Amino acid sequence: MSVDPYPDWLRPPVGGYTADDLDRLPDLPPHTELIDGSLVFVSPQMRFHMRVLRILENVLVAAVPPGWEVLREMSVRIDARNRPEPDLMVVAEEGNTGQRQTFSLPTDVLLVAEVVSDESQTRDREIKPRKYAAAGIRYFWRVENVDGRPVVYTYELDPATNRYTPTGIFHDRLKVEHPFPVDVELS
Template sequence: MGALMSVDPDPYPDWLRPPVGGYTADDLDRLPDLPPHTELIDGSLVFVSPQMRFHMRVMRALEYALITAVPPGWEVLREMSVKIDTRNRPEPDLMVVNEEGNTGQRQTYSLAADVLLAVEVVSDESQVRDREVKPRKYAAAGIRYFWRVENVDGRPVVYTYELDPATDRYTPTGIFHDRLKVEHPFPVEVELV
């Protein structure tokens, strides 16, 4: 007689069924086998699609420009989440953070209070999050600067914003097509290719 085969009655991970009230920011560090770059928006897990070449190239150029321009006491982080509150832990493509918020090599997120600049490179699947949801949350959390990068006919266009403390909303400060050149939050210049 053949051996009985064991069949897993539930082949899906437990985290596919969210708890009542949703997940918390701290849950992202405890849930086993989450896909890379999982974000938490309003208590819900958000899974990102694979990056496209445009996205990767723009991130690389901006990351290098920021690293070479960032003043002492600040650090550029790539694809690391920011803890906004207990129900929100989005992952900007790039961010500039205060080094005082560095808690060591095992740190998995930065606190919003330590973030000076958040950068989002918009992709097809993230348009609403990157254009509406995340900027609103970053502004409400007090992140002073925000850059959004769009793919316009295969070329990057960077939209820069600064937080208006009177309204807690971002105000546009520039649109850059061929070259990004800003003085705030610190001088940065990079050719957009």
């Protein structure tokens, strides 16, 4: 009886993986991200995560102006060694390269949103926002589970520092005017 060997991608190449490798490596788990040349595997999501994503996705789809679209769980190619996958992003339709497109470029991304999970706290609170800001993505939303209820933290890029500046904390209702008007009950 023979046992199948581990997939070759479990052993990273010298220097790490590249953003293009995500499209070439066979049998990667769904939603694999690339952070600093390392593959990051996402654990199964909790009900809270999926419910919040559904609420935000629906409200964003209804709110985005013409020329923009909402993408769920698709990656953004920040550079050759970083291809994170935000939970949601709003992208310019002009960046659409067709049905086989697997990522967006930061120049086409207006907003990224991350729903923080237990296993992704450091990535979603520190690493990914820093990378999104450095890539010039103008708006960032982070959603936290506070006692079973969503709390949305909103940020806008400060072009002088290339860092995110807090613009609001929303407990029961998310109501913003930028990047476009959004008004939704969170509970």
